[in-house]
Amino acid sequence: MTTNQTLSSSAPGAVAAEAAASTPTRRSGGLDVRGLHKVLGGRTIIDSLDMTVQPGELVSLLGPSGCGKTTTLRMIAGFLAPDAGSIKVGDREVVHLGPEQRPSAMVFQNYALWPHMTVAKNVGFPLKLRKAPKLSKSVIAERVEAALALVNLVHHKDSRPARISGGEQQRTALARALVQEPELLLLDEPLSNLDAKLRVKVREDIREIQQRLGITTLIVTHDQEEAMSMSDRIAVMNQGRIEQFSTPSELYSAPATEFVATFIGSLNRLEGRVEDGRVVGGEGVVGIRPEDVVFVEDTDGGVNGARHSAVDGLAATVERVVPRGHFAELYLRREDAELRAFVTGALPSVGARGYARIEKWLDFADGKLVRQEVAQ
Amino acid sequence: MAQATLESAAAPRESAPAPAEAKPRRSGKAATGLLTTVLALLLALFIIGPLVWLGVRAFADTWTYPHLWPDSWTTHWWQVVFGDKALGVAVQNSLFFAPLTVLVSAVICLPAAYAFARFEFPGRRFFLIGLFAANAFPKMGLFVSLAALFYALNLMNSILGILIVHVLGTIVFMTWIPSAAFAAVPRSLEEAARDAGASKLRVFFSVTLPMALPGILVAAIMSFLASFDEAQGTYLVGAPDYMTMPTQMYSLVLNYPTQVAAVFSILLAIPSVALLLAAHKHIIGGQLAEGFQIK
Structure with missing residues (x-):
């Protein structure tokens, strides 16, 4: 994996x-x-x-x-x-x-x-x-x-x-x-x-x-x-x-270290680890860069939902959209965690539903980087 | 041509809003204006009046009671002053003591001012406040006890004795003002000079001192005027061997016609006014007064 x-x-x-x-x-x-x-x-x-x-x-x-x-x-x-x-x-x-x-x-x-x-x-x-x-x-x-x-x-x-x-x-x-x-x-x-x-x-x-x-x-x-x-x-x-x-x-x-990861750039910092694309609680800290969170908006009202869910991650709702110039920051709520994601191009509106997937993440233990992982 | 049209176009635009704005408040403004003018005139009369009287008096021959103006004019009193040996000596003495006082005071006080500004040492605040002791008590009391001490030390009727009296009167200005000026020199400017390769002594003379100079100059002028003006202590310690212009004023007021005193007080005022004008030009108009933002 x-x-x-x-x-x-x-x-x-x-x-x-x-x-x-x-x-x-x-x-x-x-x-x-x-x-x-x-x-x-x-x-x-x-x-x-x-x-x-x-x-x-x-x-x-x-x-x-x-x-x-x-x-x-x-x-x-x-x-x-x-x-x-x-x-x-x-x-x-x-x-x-x-x-x-x-x-x-x-x-x-x-x-x-x-x-x-x-x-x-x-x-x-x-x-x-x-x-x-x-x-x-x-x-x-x-x-x-x-x-x-x-x-x-x-x-x-x-x-x-x-x-x-x-x-x-x-x-x-x-x-x-x-x-x-x-x-x-x-x-x-x-x-x-x-x-x-x-x-x-x-x-x-x-x-x-x-x-x-x-x-x-x-x-x-x-x-x-x-x-x-x-x-x-x-x-x-x-x-x-x-x-x-x-x-x-x-x-x-x-x-x-965790300090460097949070100080340089932007980071979703969550307690626990990522298993099968899902954040689960436990020991350690997981860091996810907002650009490594991919959000796909469900534009057809869930008709093709089945096709998305397995490949494109968990169901997510857009809670906030913050335009940052050439890109925007989305605040997403998933069942397992709240995630920030950077998107370019067409912006979803607040309340839009879709699927969010974690592509890459960093595992920290005791503040130090243990692993860099990529979803397959 | 183009310029002229631009100017004429701009002129009405500038003047237009003024009357519109002034109309509702015209009566209030007029009253304020009148009051300001009256106050200014009163102030001018208060300041300039005695000076005018002094100037007229210095050239008056006789000036009897009901007349608003002197009966006749003369330069006789100026001749009296310039012809009198004692008065000439007094002018010389004043011009000798004042610069010497500034010099001695600077040599003693400026290093102290720098230390107060830049170093933290035990008793710093105590000494800084303690400098006011010389000004905290009635001058006459101070001079009487000083005289007792001077008799014992054989300093009565000596140049050194008078110098000590004069320097004592300048210590507060010569320490506090330059100290504030030194403290206001940002440390980073001194550090930049060290970084550029200057020794500590060089940093002081190339950066700290020039930047604190306006403050030091103000202190020097105030000290000069304080020394030039010092009468009580000088009279007690110096008279009758060493008479300065202010101590001579006492005998003038008592022994000569008022016209001579007028001439003499004009002479006494000349150095003060000249110094203040020079200082004004140097300190207010100088490049050092330009706003320079340093965090």
């Missing part, structure tokens, strides 16, 4: 490594975090966290607020000292270094542009601080120009940050980070202060620049769509731990 799928991971960072190879101008080191631990106010915020980011890879730290993702980023940037653990950028241990000595550059959530400096001065400031070798004014001007060209902001170089839009401020912050040619780029919720339309554009821009420069990048976000669309790999965090660290598609199709 069912087939088991192995939870193998495909080679991570393969795409990114390729991108890095095509732009040899910048050498970007990877990131290696081992046993990172942080206790704040008696609460364990980060619990022995391990994470490896390949050179040139873009990784997102994704999780609900309070999961420790920002704390992790701040420790990697050097603003917060971990209680234990090691942080390596390239081959260099940086955990004991201050933020000014680390080869990483950060883009802050609120951009943190200096209001008393122009856009060009903001971007040039990190270069002005370089000691060995000290950069001449013309070299700084040249590099600032190049960094601003990268983010399409040359025309605003003499503007003050308060005079430009949120998206432009964001790009200024990005240019200020990129001008440092960091081995590691850190972005803290980079898109959260932008409106929805701009967010899509900026995330594409960031991804494009990141791939062009082949720069190792770590992004903190609570927005799964953002993480899914930008990242080579995603580390889903919960309560100070990484629940799963894999590619976006794998996270979705083979979530390692």
Whole structure:
């Protein structure tokens, strides 16, 4: 009746490594975090966290607020000292270094542009601080120009940050980070202060620049769509731990834990298990993606009902229809359970009867994925 | 041509709703308008009246009772003031003490202000509130006990003694206002500078200080004016060896015709007015006042 799928991971960072190879101008080191631990106010915020980011890879730290993702980023940037653990950028241990000595550059959530400096001065400031070798004014001007060209902001170089839009401020912050040619780029919720339309554009821009420069990048976000669309790999965090660290598609199709399954995408979470297409109570938890619930409306008043029932699942009634743009969400009541299903095309009306079938489901025991099953 | 037609088309549209809206409330509006005007005139008279009187008085020769205007005009009193050595010295002393007070006060208070804003230490609140102690008691009582102490320490009639009195009067402004200004600098802006490669000292001078500057400037101006205006303590500690403009005012009012006092008080007002105008331009109109949204 069912087939088991192995939870193998495909080679991570393969795409990114390729991108890095095509732009040899910048050498970007990877990131290696081992046993990172942080206790704040008696609460364990980060619990022995391990994470490896390949050179040139873009990784997102994704999780609900309070999961420790920002704390992790701040420790990697050097603003917060971990209680234990090691942080390596390239081959260099940086955990004991201050933020000014680390080869990483950060883009802050609120951009943190200096209001008393122009856009060009903001971007040039990190270069002005370089000691060995000290950069001449013309070299700084040249590099600032190049960094601003990268983010399409040359025309605003003499503007003050308060005079430009949120998206432009964001790009200024990005240019200020990129001008440092960091081995590691850190972005803290980079898109959260932008409106929805701009967010899509900026995330594409960031991804494009990141791939062009082949720069190792770590992004903190609570927005799964953002993480899914930008990242080579995603580390889903919960309560100070990484629940799963894999590619976006794998996270979705083979979530390692119940938390990941509910956090990424939408899920019908039911107690029990599925037997012969029917949800029966018992030990364990079953998770069904709404797109894996197939609903067929009974348009001929049950005349052909017999033909449906065996093949097309159990009788179901539509209780609610929620249009979601290019698809709609149906709330279905079956004799065994209530299920949500995603449908496209013609929408059934509320109260319509038909048959609902479960095509795929995930079996969890103690919060961990045991099996992925497909109905035959 | 096109522009002209656009403008003429737009003009009536803008003005049209105004009368329609005003009609029902016209009488109420008129009354409010009248009241506002009367109040404004009274306020103007209250503020400007004495200044006008002062200005007229400074150039008046004789001004006898029933007359609304002086009998004759003269610049004699200005010559008296500028010719008098003691008065000249008083001006010099004031211009010496006020900037020095600001400088000393800044050196002492600004680090404290930064510490109050950025560090959590035992007794922080106690010390912050404790700064008000200097302003909490009647000034004269404070100065009398200060004088007793100064006699013992040989600080009476000394520059240092006067400086201490002046600095004491500025401590509250010089700590509280810059402290609020430092606290208002978002930490992420300092972190961004650290991240860019700046040392802690560099972060302070490149980011924190410039951003807190308007607040510090306000504190400096208030301190300057407080020092420029300080009379009681200066008189007690400094007279008769060190007379400043406000202490000299006392003897002027008692010993000279009122016209000289008028000239002198105009002179006394010049630095205050000039500073306030400069501050207004720098702080209200400056780019730092531009709204900059930081969470």
